[in-house]
Amino acid sequence: xxxxxxxxxxxxxxxxxxxxxxxxxxxxxxxxxxxxxxxxxxxxxxxxxxxxxxxxxxxxxxxxxxxxxxxxxxxxxxxxxxxxxxxxxxxxxxxxxxxxxxxxxxxxxxxxxxxxxxxxxxxxxxxxxxxxxxxxxxxx
Numbered sequence: 001x002x003x004x005x006x007x008x009x010x011x012x013x014x015x016x017x018x019x020x021x022x023x024x025x026x027x028x029x030x031x032x033x034x035x036x037x038x039x040x041x042x043x044x045x046x047x048x049x050x051x052x053x054x055x056x057x058x059x060x061x062x063x064x065x066x067x068x069x070x071x072x073x074x075x076x077x078x079x080x081x082x083x084x085x086x087x088x089x090x091x092x093x094x095x096x097x098x099x100x101x102x103x104x105x106x107x108x109x110x111x112x113x114x115x116x117x118x119x120x121x122x123x124x125x126x127x128x129x130x131x132x133x134x135x136x137x138x139x140x
Contacts, residue, residue: 001025003033003078012038014069016115017134020106021073023113028105031078033092035130036060038070054126059133072133077102096121099129106132 002025010018021034039060047053059072077098080090103119110117118135120128 001028001031003031006034009034009037010073012070013073014071014134014139016113016139017069017071017073017117017132019113020110020115020117021075021132023109024102024105027108028102030098030102031080031090032102033076033078034073035076035092036074037072038062059136071139072131074130075102075106075132076130094129096129103129103132 002022010021013021024032037060039058041056041061044053044056044058044061048056060070060074062068062070076092077095078090079093099121103121106117106119116135116138118133120126120131120133
């Protein structure tokens with residue numbers, strides 16, 4: 001299930017990607033958060049400085065002066081430690097196998113929605129398990 005507290009992070013995300021992320025809940029047996037949709041250049045520069053990204057040309061960003069939607073999201077797997085559904089009694093986990101499972105569900109949802117998706121975990125270099133984006137070739 002997508003955690004309700006994270007839904008507002010989809011407000012500035014492309015509607016096609018939003019549909020895929022919401023549909024993912026039908027195929028994923030756990031809980032997940034949207035940790036980031038659209039981000040500004042200042043944050044992107046900070047992430048580059050920290051080594052959390054390798055580019056200033058992110059699908060999370062809009063081109064300077066343009067309006068529209070971000071074409072990427074970062075998701076996080078949340079484990080409910082006591083089973084009560086309360087965010088305060090769980091934790092976000094970054095274990096790679098959890099993201100492979102989540103990615104399989106996102107990919108299944110993308111097929112159902114007819115929306116192409118790229119997963120950062122499939123990249124040849126700088127594997128980014130939480131990252132999902134619309135491809136540049138289809139969504140310039």
